[in-house]
Amino acid sequence: MVPELLVQRILHLFEQGAGVVWLRRFLIVSAVGAVSAVMLLNKFNGFSTAAAMDYAQIGRQIAMGRGYTTLQARPLALHMMMRDGNRPPSPLPEVNAGPLMPFLNAATLWVVGGDKVISDTLIVSPKERSIAFVSFLFFAASLVLCYRIGCRLFDPKLALIGTGLIIATNIFWRFTLSGLPQMPMLFFFTSSMLALIMAMDANRDEKRRKAFLLTLAAAFLLGIMTLGNGLGLWFLPGFWLFAVSAIRPKRWIALAIPVAFVLPLIPWGLHNWQVVHNLFGLPFYELLRPSNTDALALQSDLDPILRFHLADFANNTAKQALSQISGIISFFDGNVVAAAFFLGVILQTFQRWQAAQFRWVILLMWLGAFLGMSLFGVGGDVTVNQLHVLFLPLMIFYGLSFLLSLWDRLELDSPLLRTGFIVILFSIVAIPLVLHLVARPSRINWPPYFPSLIMHFNEWITPEEAMASDIPWATAWYAERTSLLLPARLHQFELIHSEKLLHAPLVGIYLTPFSSGQRTYADIVNGRYEDWARFVLHEIRPEELKGWLINAAVKLPFEDQSIFYADRIRWQ
Numbered sequence: 001m002v003p004e005l006l007v008q009r010i011l012h013l014f015e016q017g018a019g020v021v022w023l024r025r026f027l028i029v030s031a032v033g034a035v036s037a038v039m040l041l042n043k044f045n046g047f048s049t050a051a052a053m054d055y056a057q058i059g060r061q062i063a064m065g066r067g068y069t070t071l072q073a074r075p076l077a078l079h080m081m082m083r084d085g086n087r088p089p090s091p092l093p094e095v096n097a098g099p100l101m102p103f104l105n106a107a108t109l110w111v112v113g114g115d116k117v118i119s120d121t122l123i124v125s126p127k128e129r130s131i132a133f134v135s136f137l138f139f140a141a142s143l144v145l146c147y148r149i150g151c152r153l154f155d156p157k158l159a160l161i162g163t164g165l166i167i168a169t170n171i172f173w174r175f176t177l178s179g180l181p182q183m184p185m186l187f188f189f190t191s192s193m194l195a196l197i198m199a200m201d202a203n204r205d206e207k208r209r210k211a212f213l214l215t216l217a218a219a220f221l222l223g224i225m226t227l228g229n230g231l232g233l234w235f236l237p238g239f240w241l242f243a244v245s246a247i248r249p250k251r252w253i254a255l256a257i258p259v260a261f262v263l264p265l266i267p268w269g270l271h272n273w274q275v276v277h278n279l280f281g282l283p284f285y286e287l288l289r290p291s292n293t294d295a296l297a298l299q300s301d302l303d304p305i306l307r308f309h310l311a312d313f314a315n316n317t318a319k320q321a322l323s324q325i326s327g328i329i330s331f332f333d334g335n336v337v338a339a340a341f342f343l344g345v346i347l348q349t350f351q352r353w354q355a356a357q358f359r360w361v362i363l364l365m366w367l368g369a370f371l372g373m374s375l376f377g378v379g380g381d382v383t384v385n386q387l388h389v390l391f392l393p394l395m396i397f398y399g400l401s402f403l404l405s406l407w408d409r410l411e412l413d414s415p416l417l418r419t420g421f422i423v424i425l426f427s428i429v430a431i432p433l434v435l436h437l438v439a440r441p442s443r444i445n446w447p448p449y450f451p452s453l454i455m456h457f458n459e460w461i462t463p464e465e466a467m468a469s470d471i472p473w474a475t476a477w478y479a480e481r482t483s484l485l486l487p488a489r490l491h492q493f494e495l496i497h498s499e500k501l502l503h504a505p506l507v508g509i510y511l512t513p514f515s516s517g518q519r520t521y522a523d524i525v526n527g528r529y530e531d532w533a534r535f536v537l538h539e540i541r542p543e544e545l546k547g548w549l550i551n552a553a554v555k556l557p558f559e560d561q562s563i564f565y566a567d568r569i570r571w572q
Contacts, residue, residue, distance in 0.1 A: 024160050031167055032143065036136050036176075038437060044132055044177050046124045048445035050473040051097070051384040052179025056117075056131060057477040058094050059105025068102070068271065070094040071476035073466070073484045075302035075492060076285065078501050080276035090503040092482075093275045096282040096299075099268055100228035101181035108134050116458075117478050118451040123443060125451060125478075128179065135176045135183040142183070143167065145190040146393045152197050153355040154401055161422060162397040169396070170432035171333035171389055174382045181228035182389055188228075189390045192221035196243070196361065200354055203247045211247050212256070219243075219260035226265060230280055231387055234372030236261055238364030246357055286376050291315040295377065297528045300485050302492040321374035330381040331388040335429055337403065341395035344402030359398060366391050400425070447471065447514040448558055454478040457510065460570040467508040468493060470515040470529075470536075486515070490531040497549060509550060509565040511536055516561065538563055 047053050054072055061069045069091035077095055081088040094102070108130050118125040143163055150159025166172065175182040199214035222239060226232030236258070244254045269279040278284050282299065289298045290305075291312040298304060324331070332338050345363055350356040369387050378385045407421055444450055449471070457479035461467055465482075469475050472483035482502055486509070487493045497506040515536045518524045525533040534540050538555070545551040545565070552569050556562040564571070 028143075028160070028164055028167065031164070032140060035167070035173065035433075035437070036140075039173055039177055040129060040133060040136065043436065043441050044124060044129060045441045045443065046128050046445060046449065046451065047179045047477075048449065049178060049180065049383065050471070053449075053473040053477040054097055055101040055181070056105055056109075056128070056179060057473070057480070058097060058102040059131075060109050060477075060480070061091070061094075062102060062106035063110040066091055068094050068099060070096075071480065071482050072472045073482060073502055074282065074299045075485060075487045075496070076299045076304060077276065077282055078496070079302050079304065080278070080282070082501075083277065088501055088503075092502075093271070095272055095275050098181065098226075098228050098230060100184055100224070101179075104134060104181075104184060105131055116455065117480070118455060120452050120455075122452070131179055132177045135179070138183040138187040139172060139176050142186045142190050142393070145187070145194055146397075149190065149194050149197060149394070150397050152194075152201075153352065153358060153397060158397070158401060158404070162393075162400050165335075165337055165396050165400065165426065165429050166393050168426055168430040168433055169333050169335055169338075169392065170430075170436050171331075171381065171392070173433065173436070175389060178382050180382070180384050182386070185225045185228040185232070185387075186390055186393075188221050188225035190393065192218045192225065193361075193394065195221060196239075197354060197358060199243075199247055200357065204353075208248060212249070212252060215243050215247050215253055216256055216260040219257045220263060223261040223264040225390075226261075227268060229384060229387065230283060231369065231372040231376060231385060234368040235365045236368070238361060238366075238368045241364055242361035246361075283376060287313060289316060291319075294528070296485075297488065300528065301488040302496065303489075316377075317374050320377045321370075324370065324373055324378055327378070327381065328388075331378070331386060332392065333381070333432055335392065335396065335399075337399040337425055337429055338392050338395040340399030340402050344398045348398075348402045348405055350401070355398075355401070362391060362394050362398070444558075447512045447517060448562065449474050450557065451478045453557060453562075454510075456571075457481055457508070457564075460564075460566070461508060464504055465507045466502045466504040467510060468506055469510040469512075471510075471512055475510060486511075486529075486532060488528070488531070494549070505567075506549070507567045508570070509535065510562070511565075512562045535563075535565065540565075 047056065054070070057072065058068070058070050061067070061071065070093070071091075073092055074096065077092070078088050080095075109127060112127055112130045117127055143166060146166060147159050147163045150162050195214050195218035199211045199218060202211035202214060219239065222232065222235060226235070240254070240257050243257055244250050247253055272281040273279050276282065285298060285306060286295055288306050288308055289295065289312070290309070341362075345359050350359075369391070373385055373387060376385060380386070403425065407418060412418070454474055455478050457467065457475055458481060461479070461481050463481070466484060467475060467481055468484040468486050470486050472485045475481060475483040482504055484496065484502065484506065487496065493506065496502060515529050515532070516524065516538075518527065524536055529536050540553070542553065545553070550565045550567055552567070553563055553565045554571050556564055
């Protein structure tokens with residue numbers, strides 16, 4: 001009888017008891033482990049964005065004890081450092097990237113160790129894979145926090161289903177492998193939101209001190225998140241408005257939130273002020289960018305006209321807002337459940353007061369983020385300024401709640417049909433992930449970031465020399481050489497060399513399809529690379545280089561689309 005009773009208890013546990021919950025949790029953990037293994041070991045083919053390589057090389061500088069410095073030199077940054085008549089310091093201080101990801105990368109690279117980023121025998125850098133693994137750990141921790149948020153706002157069952165939908169959303173995995181700061185930012189953002197919900201509960205129970213401290217903790221965590229990307233500043237107004245209206249004592253909350261938020265940002269702001277006399281660093285000058293140009297063109301100009309023109313500002317903002325609206329489907333990864341959030345906010349009546357109140361802070365903060373991204377631009381769906389992804393988990397919970405409430409109104413009592421409806425939602429959400437998993441990964445990211453080729457510049461150029469490139473983030477990371485963003489004008493290149501603004505002679509120029517692969521011929525000869533058009537198009541004859549500081553050239557793979565100009569033959 002004892003074995004039979006034991007079997008009955010086990011069956012009851014997994015049919016109606018806590019075993020069901022633990023079984024579902026086990027399945028979710030197994031799914032996360034399986035997908036992450038495939039992504040990291042099979043799908044990961046190295047970094048493909050400029051920001052990811054930039055964060056990595058800054059992290060290496062920190063890990064090697066060189067401080068918060070960079071090997072990527074931007075002419076605009078050099079201009080700002082010379083405004084008081086001073087020469088740019090050496091090594092160059094970093095004033096463009098938020099410090100969160102570089103410091104995390106520094107810790108990772110310090111643990112991994114080793115000198116070279118990659119060897120000739122490898123296609124994917126182990127160091128990049130390690131950085132991606134750390135991002136995965138932050139994503140996994142964020143899933144736990146998201147589940148806790150779902151339980152507090154709704155119920156454990158919806159929280160479990162919603163967490164599964166988050167796992168099935170491909171864009172989270174793409175960011176995990178990207179080397180960008182979104183996954184650490186997601187962790188601190190969800191931590192902040194969980195602290196805010198706990199503050200709401202404490203406020204309801206009239207535990208004023210606990211509510212006050214939890215609200216400050218939420219603001220502080222939001223500040224840490226902003227260290228990943230300065231656009232996090234645009235989250236603060238919505239957070240402040242909600243907290244002041246929902247949590248008491250209102251006066252002290254209103255005064256303390258900005259202080260707690262700014263506290264972790266003070267060292268970064270002081271660093272930027274000391275170097276470029278601007279608390280917000282180099283990205284701030286995006287607001288002064290002339291219309292019909294891009295951010296890279298502004299950063300490549302050693303002698304820019306930094307004036308605010310309302311017409312240019314309005315034109316740039318309108319274009320970037322329209323681009324954001326037109327690309328919202330890709331920013332949400334086609335997730336219909338998350339998109340349902342916007343209907344649920346207006347149409348749904350929530351059973352729990354926490355969910356009913358908390359929806360407004362999500363909406364307010366998202367509107368602030370939308371405005372910030374409209375001002376500074378987003379670009380593609382996996383870019384450093386794409387912050388819609390931070391709101392997706394919370395939106396998925398609300399969207400799922402709304403869709404399930406619509407299903408309940410149909411009054412179909414069949415559990416099988418309800419399960420089928422949830423399976424359909426999973427199937428729709430998971431389509432991009434499934435396509436990604438079955439697709440064959442490309443061997444090389446474009447424009448050809450071919451690490452084992454770029455690393456040869458480490459042998460051709462000494463540490464006391466510098467080079468220029470249209471992809472300096474790649475040469476700074478893979479070759480570990482001081483790399484100048486190709487200046488807007490040829491005479492600026494000569495000036496930087498002659499005045500030794502990099503404290504090193506410029507001995508080479510590396511050009512790739514990043515510059516030569518523009519949409520049309522006119523985009524090259526009349527665009528950002530106007531002064532360099534003949535270099536970009538490989539039309540400079542060897543005899544024309546005689547007597548200039550760069551007088552030799554060699555075409556490089558692939559299909560001779562890249563070219564390296566140097567002061568002498570360095571590749572033999």
